[in-house]
Amino acid sequence: MTALARCFLLAVILFLYLPVFVMVAMAFNDSALYTLPLVPTLRWFEALASNEKLLAASRNSLVIAAATSVIATILGTMASLALSRRHFRGRSLLQILLLPPISIPWLITGTAMLVFFFWTGIGRGIHAMMIGHVALAIPYVVLIVGAGMQSVRVDLEEAAMSLGSTPFHAFVSVTLPLLAPSIAAAALFAFAVSLDQFVVSYFLSTPGVSTLPVEIYSSIRQGFTPEINAVSTIFLGASTLLILLFAQLSSLGGHRGRG
Amino acid sequence: MAGDRTGQNPPGRGRQGWATAGLLMPAYGWLTLAVFLPLCAMLFFSVLKTAPVANRPLEVTFDHYLAFVRRPYLFDVAWTSIQLGLWTTGLCAVLGLPAALALARSTYGRSRKVLLLLIILPFWTNGLVRVFSWTMVLREGGILDQAVHLVAPSAPPLTLLYSFPAVIIGLVHAYLPYMVLTCYLALTSVEDAVVEAARSLGARNAVIFWKIILPLSLPGLASGAVLIFVPVIGSFMEPRILGGRIGVTMGTVIEDQFTKAFNWPLGAALSFIMLAVVLVVFGASSRLLSRGKASLGGAAP
Amino acid sequence: MVGVEAASVAKLYGSKPVLDDVNMTFEAGRLTTLLGPSGSGKTTLLRIIAGLIAPDGGRIRFGTEDVTDAPVWTRNIGMVFQSYALFPHMNVYQNVVFGLNRRGIRGSDAKREVLRALDMVHLSGFERRRPKELSGGQQQRVALARAIVTRPRVLLLDEPLSALDRRLRQSMQVELRQIQRDSGLTTILVTHDQEEALVLSDSVAILDRGRIVQQGRPSEVYERPRTPFAASFLGDANFFAGRVGPDGIETPSGLIRVEERLPALGSTATVAVRPEKMTIGPAGAVQHADNRIEATLQEIVYAGAVSTFILRTADGTEIKVLNQNADAPELSPGTVVEATWSRARTILLQT
Numbered sequence: 001m002t003a004l005a006r007c008f009l010l011a012v013i014l015f016l017y018l019p020v021f022v023m024v025a026m027a028f029n030d031s032a033l034y035t036l037p038l039v040p041t042l043r044w045f046e047a048l049a050s051n052e053k054l055l056a057a058s059r060n061s062l063v064i065a066a067a068t069s070v071i072a073t074i075l076g077t078m079a080s081l082a083l084s085r086r087h088f089r090g091r092s093l094l095q096i097l098l099l100p101p102i103s104i105p106w107l108i109t110g111t112a113m114l115v116f117f118f119w120t121g122i123g124r125g126i127h128a129m130m131i132g133h134v135a136l137a138i139p140y141v142v143l144i145v146g147a148g149m150q151s152v153r154v155d156l157e158e159a160a161m162s163l164g165s166t167p168f169h170a171f172v173s174v175t176l177p178l179l180a181p182s183i184a185a186a187a188l189f190a191f192a193v194s195l196d197q198f199v200v201s202y203f204l205s206t207p208g209v210s211t212l213p214v215e216i217y218s219s220i221r222q223g224f225t226p227e228i229n230a231v232s233t234i235f236l237g238a239s240t241l242l243i244l245l246f247a248q249l250s251s252l253g254g255h256r257g258r259g
Numbered sequence: 260m261a262g263d264r265t266g267q268n269p270p271g272r273g274r275q276g277w278a279t280a281g282l283l284m285p286a287y288g289w290l291t292l293a294v295f296l297p298l299c300a301m302l303f304f305s306v307l308k309t310a311p312v313a314n315r316p317l318e319v320t321f322d323h324y325l326a327f328v329r330r331p332y333l334f335d336v337a338w339t340s341i342q343l344g345l346w347t348t349g350l351c352a353v354l355g356l357p358a359a360l361a362l363a364r365s366t367y368g369r370s371r372k373v374l375l376l377l378i379i380l381p382f383w384t385n386g387l388v389r390v391f392s393w394t395m396v397l398r399e400g401g402i403l404d405q406a407v408h409l410v411a412p413s414a415p416p417l418t419l420l421y422s423f424p425a426v427i428i429g430l431v432h433a434y435l436p437y438m439v440l441t442c443y444l445a446l447t448s449v450e451d452a453v454v455e456a457a458r459s460l461g462a463r464n465a466v467i468f469w470k471i472i473l474p475l476s477l478p479g480l481a482s483g484a485v486l487i488f489v490p491v492i493g494s495f496m497e498p499r500i501l502g503g504r505i506g507v508t509m510g511t512v513i514e515d516q517f518t519k520a521f522n523w524p525l526g527a528a529l530s531f532i533m534l535a536v537v538l539v540v541f542g543a544s545s546r547l548l549s550r551g552k553a554s555l556g557g558a559a560p
Numbered sequence: 561m562v563g564v565e566a567a568s569v570a571k572l573y574g575s576k577p578v579l580d581d582v583n584m585t586f587e588a589g590r591l592t593t594l595l596g597p598s599g600s601g602k603t604t605l606l607r608i609i610a611g612l613i614a615p616d617g618g619r620i621r622f623g624t625e626d627v628t629d630a631p632v633w634t635r636n637i638g639m640v641f642q643s644y645a646l647f648p649h650m651n652v653y654q655n656v657v658f659g660l661n662r663r664g665i666r667g668s669d670a671k672r673e674v675l676r677a678l679d680m681v682h683l684s685g686f687e688r689r690r691p692k693e694l695s696g697g698q699q700q701r702v703a704l705a706r707a708i709v710t711r712p713r714v715l716l717l718d719e720p721l722s723a724l725d726r727r728l729r730q731s732m733q734v735e736l737r738q739i740q741r742d743s744g745l746t747t748i749l750v751t752h753d754q755e756e757a758l759v760l761s762d763s764v765a766i767l768d769r770g771r772i773v774q775q776g777r778p779s780e781v782y783e784r785p786r787t788p789f790a791a792s793f794l795g796d797a798n799f800f801a802g803r804v805g806p807d808g809i810e811t812p813s814g815l816i817r818v819e820e821r822l823p824a825l826g827s828t829a830t831v832a833v834r835p836e837k838m839t840i841g842p843a844g845a846v847q848h849a850d851n852r853i854e855a856t857l858q859e860i861v862y863a864g865a866v867s868t869f870i871l872r873t874a875d876g877t878e879i880k881v882l883n884q885n886a887d888a889p890e891l892s893p894g895t896v897v898e899a900t901w902s903r904a905r906t907i908l909l910q911t
Contacts, residue, residue, distance in 0.1 A: 002365040005365040006366070009358050009361040009365075009366070012439070015435075016377075016378070016381050016435065016436065017377075018396065019388075019392030019393050019396065019432065020384055022392045022395055022396055023388055023389075023391075023395075026392075026395065074285075075289060076286055078286060079283050079286035081282055086275065094287070097287070100294060100295075100298075103489065104489075104537065105489060105494075105510075105533065105537065106490070107494075107495060107510050108298075108301075108534055109294060111301065111513065111517050111530055112297035112300065112527075112530070113293060113294075113297045115297060115527060116297035116300040116301070117297075119300055119304075131293050132293055134289060134293070135293030135294050138289065153643070155641050155645040156645050158612055158641070158645065159639065159645035159646075161612075161631075161632045161633045162612075162633075162638070162639040162716075163707075164633050164710070165662055166631075166633055169662075174647055174649075177649045196386065198386060199496075216387045217387055217496070220391050221499075228391070232384075235384075236384050239380075239385075243376075243382075269613055269631070269632065270611050270630055270631050271631020271632070271634070272631065
């Protein structure tokens with residue numbers, strides 16, 4: 001029974017990774033039409049180096065992701081602090097309000113942003129995409145930092161205050177260092193959310209300025225060039241590293257209820 | 260009567276209210292600007308005749324909402340979207356629950372952590388590229404076709420691409436990890452002690468599965484279903500890329516209104532209809548989940 | 561060294577009074593224990609004195625200074641929490657030096673004080689260790705060192721020993737007593753453990769549902785409890801109720817004589833007798849006894865050094881007698897025995 005279960009699990013995982021393998025294989029395959037057999041080559045990576053459009057889009061993606069990460073982490077951490085430590089009327093309502101950005105289909109949020117930004121003159125472009133990405137990342141940051149806050153006991157701050165710390169000093173010298181891994185994990189998560197974001201970027205991009213996912217999409221619609229596989233392989237590698245880092249900072253798996 | 264202070268705050272910390280507001284304002288201000296106000300704007304747009312441009316007067320109308328009822332074509336599209344949702348959710352449940360079961364009950368320690376990581380990784384590969392990779396696999400002359408012909412050379416060419424099943428495959432592939440994770444989380448909340456207690460009372464494996472494990476995994480199935488159904492009915496990426504001409508869903512229609520037809524008010528109205536469906540799904544599922552929790556009572560810690 | 565005074569302190573949670581007009585003096589340089597069951601308000605009172613909670617009424621004074629509105633970080637206290645609350649990301653030295661740094665004491669001056677405090681709690685050499693590398697008892701001692709190194713005006717201990725196992729708890733009680741005596745700090749201890757209260761305190765205050773039931777030296781509170789609650793919370797007690805007659809209290813179990821002045825004739829009264837103050841023997845063995853009650857021996861609970869005898873009188877009252885296992889006569893359950901005690905040992909209670 002266990003062997004059967006494990007086989008099934010592996011089959012599922014293979015299914016999940018099939019396109020990934022294909023993509024990586026094709027990135028190194030010398031065939032413009034994605035035919036077998038596999039002939040190893042690096043020409044797509046070389047072509048990528050001179051594909052200005054893709055490179056510009058990649059740069060935009062990275063810049064926006066970095067900015068999103070920083071802004072969303074700061075704002076989200078602040079909000080998380082207020083929501084976890086202070087008990088006040090309307091707290092549950094505020095926590096519920098964090099759900100719409102991540103639970104409403106991004107199609108709706110994206111088009112809503114397009115409509116509103118157009119109407120108010122904010123327009124489209126990198127700044128618009130950034131506003132959107134940060135809004136989508138904030139709930140995740142609040143969630144992750146909030147979870148981290150749960151494990152920082154309240155009496156630690158009380159102990160610091162009993163020893164003479166003002167509330168601010170207690171926060172800086174006790175809570176913040178203990179929260180650092182969660183904050184870092186949240187920052188990484190926000191970065192990854194932004195990097196992979198397609199729908200909102202799609203609606204907020206302009207012909208000249210787009211992010212990598214949007215560029216890939218128009219490329220698919222028009223006529224796919226294998227450089228896309230190459231750049232995606234690179235991003236896959238980077239995302240993998242990020243997620244491994246994230247897993248290190250916040251323990252995963254093997255938890256039974258409260259850890 | 261000694262003093263009539265109602266000291267809600269500890270001494271010396273009377274200004275807490277301001278500090279709390281200060282911490283919350285930036286994040287919620289941003290969310291208001293980027294999410295809540297836009298949704299209101301879209302609501303407003305959905306009742307306009309045409310998009311407000313320069314000097315054109317604003318006319319309020321419910322035409323666009325009624326269009327949904329009047330044009331049967333939109334009904335078919337909506338039905339397609341719902342079918343996509345149901346098929347995807349169903350297949351994800353059929354594949355995801357056993358996988359989660361295997362993960363929760365047949366793997367341990369290090370290998371479990373590795374497997375979990377493997378399941379989560381695809382989240383962070385670029386969704387678009389994954390979908391495109393499926394085109395490479397499924398199309399005529401693609402990987403699958405070539406593989407089949409290696410084994411059976413006289414078989415007819417595989418035309419899986421640009422069909423409903425192709426879209427389903429792409430969607431299931433994209434959303435399966437959600438179901439595996441939610442079911443896994445629900446299953447790992449079943450303490451070993453509960454199963455052991457059942458065994459000590461004489462229950463055999465089949466009974467334990469049906470009466471304890473399956474019911475306790477239902478919240479995982481339910482939340483996974485919601486996490487999958489909602490985005491799927493709004494998807495336009497996978498239907499477009501994998502469905503070609505037949506890949507017309509609510510998502511693609513709405514997208515068209517904003518990028519090609521420039522009929523923003525119609526797009527807005529359709530979006531809100533979809534939002535209504537989403538809210539109904541959330542409402543139903545939360546009631547289902549809380550009822551499920553009540554009936555389980557003290558079964559799970 | 562200052563004393564602490566709580567004057568008319570009140571605290572409500574919603575409409576429920578957690579502390580109700582509490583008046584207490586904590587003598588300078590002495591260890592006072594707040595003893596009570598959970599929900600009695602003892603921890604709330606401690607936290608109000610610390611400044612972590614604001615009272616809804618009343619004042620707190622350290623010496624002559626009214627600190628009621630002063631924030632906790634200005635009160636110059638030392639506090640040991642039930643969970644120790646050691647900073648996990650700092651080692652022992654950094655934990656202990658934390659309060660000193662806040663007061664501007666750094667460098668070699670600080671180091672001297674830290675080593676002195678660690679020596680006092682018998683943890684010299686542990687400076688580099690991290691809290692998670694320490695045992696429960698060691699963590700507790702670091703928490704104590706951290707609280708006393710700053711020579712605070714008041715030392716507050718919130719059930720500091722409750723997380724330790726029995727043996728460790730007993731040895732720590734002795735150590736704690738020693739440290740308090742050596743440092744001479746005004747100390748307030750909160751506990752629900754009556755043995756702890758008896759061993760450690762110069763003064764005990766028993767709390768019940770937000771009120772102080774009785775306060776005084778341990779021996780005083782133990783030997784002469786004023787209410788049934790005090791009698792049964794601190795120690796064990798046998799209760800007898802009846803009407804006041806000319807010679808004593810007439811109870812269903814018999815006439816009980818007291819040494820104190822009797823209340824008004826005909827009024828109801830309740831008395832208590834501690835189990836260890838009674839002597840058990842075969843019926844009729846003792847010739848002259850102030851108080852004698854005959855009963856059937858139900859059960860003997862043997863506990864090595866002592867045994868508890870559970871008796872039942874003819875009128876159904878259960879009596880517990882605690883005697884040392886020295887030269888006691890052999891008694892078996894089912895026989896009729898008698899419990900005797902002197903009139904001085906009868907405690908007249910106010911109900």
